[in-house]
Amino acid sequence: MHRLDAYAHAGRLRHVHPLSKLAFALAIILLCLILDRPQVSAAALLWMAGLSILWGGATPGFVLRLLTAEGLFLTLSVVAVAVQIGPIGQEGGWSTTITIASPAQAGALLLRSFACAAAMNFLALTTPILELVAAVQRLGAPTALVDATLVMYRYIFLLLETLMRMQRAQESRNGYAGLTATLRSAASLGGQLFALSWRSGRRMEMALQARGYEGGALSMLTPTYTAPWSWPVIASLVFATLLGLARL
Amino acid sequence: MTAPLLAFDALHYRYPGADTPALCGASLEVRAGEKIALMGRNGSGKSTLLLHGNGLLRPQQGVVRWRGAAIGYHREALRTLRSQVGLIFQNPDEQLFAATVLQDLAFGPLNSGASEQEARKRAEWAAARCQIEHLLSQPPHALSGGQKLCAALAGVLAMRPLVLLADEVTSGLDPWMRRNVLSILDDHAAEGGSVVLSTHELDVARCWASKIALMEEGRVVHVAPPQEFFTSSTWRARIGADLWELSDATPTQTASSKT
Ligand SMILES: Nc1ncnc2c1ncn2[C@@H]1O[C@H](COP(=O)(O)OP(=O)(O)OP(=O)(O)O)[C@@H](O)[C@H]1O
Numbered sequence: 001m002h003r004l005d006a007y008a009h010a011g012r013l014r015h016v017h018p019l020s021k022l023a024f025a026l027a028i029i030l031l032c033l034i035l036d037r038p039q040v041s042a043a044a045l046l047w048m049a050g051l052s053i054l055w056g057g058a059t060p061g062f063v064l065r066l067l068t069a070e071g072l073f074l075t076l077s078v079v080a081v082a083v084q085i086g087p088i089g090q091e092g093g094w095s096t097t098i099t100i101a102s103p104a105q106a107g108a109l110l111l112r113s114f115a116c117a118a119a120m121n122f123l124a125l126t127t128p129i130l131e132l133v134a135a136v137q138r139l140g141a142p143t144a145l146v147d148a149t150l151v152m153y154r155y156i157f158l159l160l161e162t163l164m165r166m167q168r169a170q171e172s173r174n175g176y177a178g179l180t181a182t183l184r185s186a187a188s189l190g191g192q193l194f195a196l197s198w199r200s201g202r203r204m205e206m207a208l209q210a211r212g213y214e215g216g217a218l219s220m221l222t223p224t225y226t227a228p229w230s231w232p233v234i235a236s237l238v239f240a241t242l243l244g245l246a247r248l
Numbered sequence: 249m250t251a252p253l254l255a256f257d258a259l260h261y262r263y264p265g266a267d268t269p270a271l272c273g274a275s276l277e278v279r280a281g282e283k284i285a286l287m288g289r290n291g292s293g294k295s296t297l298l299l300h301g302n303g304l305l306r307p308q309q310g311v312v313r314w315r316g317a318a319i320g321y322h323r324e325a326l327r328t329l330r331s332q333v334g335l336i337f338q339n340p341d342e343q344l345f346a347a348t349v350l351q352d353l354a355f356g357p358l359n360s361g362a363s364e365q366e367a368r369k370r371a372e373w374a375a376a377r378c379q380i381e382h383l384l385s386q387p388p389h390a391l392s393g394g395q396k397l398c399a400a401l402a403g404v405l406a407m408r409p410l411v412l413l414a415d416e417v418t419s420g421l422d423p424w425m426r427r428n429v430l431s432i433l434d435d436h437a438a439e440g441g442s443v444v445l446s447t448h449e450l451d452v453a454r455c456w457a458s459k460i461a462l463m464e465e466g467r468v469v470h471v472a473p474p475q476e477f478f479t480s481s482t483w484r485a486r487i488g489a490d491l492w493e494l495s496d497a498t499p500t501q502t503a504s505s506k507t
């Protein structure tokens with residue numbers, strides 16, 4: 001998560017308006033779903049992964065790792081859809097039914113899911129999530145909801161850091177050597193984490209108040225975005241490829 | 249002697265559910281241009297006192313005064329107070345919350361009613377002063393501990409407060425970073441502001457502060473220039489300076505003088 005966030009902040013597409021990137025990623029996903037051709041999905045997958053690496057600045061290894069993790073999950077769900085295992089009749093036997101016509105169809109489904117995942121990755125790798133949320137807010141999402149997301153996001157990192165620190169502290173005292181020790185450590189970690197995060201949440205609130213926060217919406221600057229000229233060009237190129245392939 | 253900007257007058261405070269009070273009759277006056285090192289053992293009430301200065305805690309007895317008048321605890325009064333008295337927390341992680349450093353620095357000015365343009369200008373000014381201009385577009389969790397502290401400090405400076413209350417901000421910094429932070433605080437005092445820095449570092453108290461205020465068990469027991477604390481054997485002992493050989497003796501000499 002830290003790495004995802006770091007790329008989102010450092011990438012070259014940082015200054016493209018988040019909504020325009022969101023629209024781009026959604027359009028790709030829609031195209032893949034509507035056109036529903038393996039060659040379109042494959043092209044979209046290649047484009048999105050390629051853009052994330054060459055333009056977004058993520059390392060190929062990281063993009064691949066993200067895709068593998070998602071791929072594992074996607075493959076499992078495709079298998080779940082394709083294969084049905086169920087009891088038959090009263091004898092209590094079991095049968096497996098393949099619900100999808102052919103392996104090719106399963107392959108196409110998988111490819112399409114991969115392409116959609118790659119489009120979401122592209123968005124995540126080039127757009128800090130908080131900016132996306134703030135941009136959606138300016139479209140008219142409820143302020144309270146957006147503020148909550150903003151603070152929660154920051155809070156998650158804080159929580160993860162606390163968790164990591166506590167876990168390391170336990171481990172350094174052999175907290176995870178053996179089953180009983182592990183169970184004991186994990187249990188106390190849960191309890192402590194709750195107490196600690198409650199306390200630090202309370203202090204965060206005090207710190208906001210110390211700088212004049214009086215409840216309600218958090219005051220934020222409206223960010224300015226400047227898109228490089230290449231952005232619309234490449235985006236059009238991607239769409240052209242996908243539409244072109246669909247006609248083959 | 250000039251009139252104090254901020255005055256704590258015989259404050260009493262007991263945390264809900266605590267057996268002993270955290271403050272019992274703590275008094276301290278802060279004047280323009282002063283650099284006060286707030287010392288005292290762990291749990292003596294330093295952080296609790298500082299929280300009162302910004303109106304975050306309300307004393308159960310006693311008054312906090314701003315320019316001679318007791319502060320109010322309603323919205324308007326607190327808003328004015330908090331734009332004049334800045335508080336920097338012991339742990340910067342608890343202060344930084346926004347998506348980027350720039351957003352975080354602009355938060356205080358926006359709250360005190362600055363326009364977006366003005367807030368951005370002040371944020372940039374504060375970042376320049378704390379030498380973190382290059383970090384403005386970063387998210388807080390991507391910063392090192394020292395950088396986080398500078399960002400937290402800048403977030404308060406951007407509000408242009410007159411009095412800065414800083415809770416142990418110099419602990420955990422390398423000597424260069426510490427020099428940096430202390431010189432930012434120096435600049436603030438030189439421009440007519442004042443600083444109260446709670447610290448356990450004897451050398452900071454001795455070399456940086458214009459006054460030391462010593463807290464013991466919820467009370468400020470003595471306020472005096474550093475040389476008085478470090479020359480009187482009683483006060484040396486009470487700030488713990490006699491535990492360490494603070495002369496120019498090298499470590500080996502100190503060790504041999506003890507045997
Ligand atoms: N949130 C709290 N709830 C209950 N008691 C508290 C709380 N915060 C502090 N105390 C108690 O109040 C007393 C004063 O604490 P305070 O944090 O002001 O001390 P301090 O001088 O800042 O110490 P340190 O040097 O360790 O930071 C201590 O006895 C402490 O246990």
Ligand SMILES: [Mg+2]
Pocket residue numbers: 294295296338415
């Ligand atoms: Mg403290």
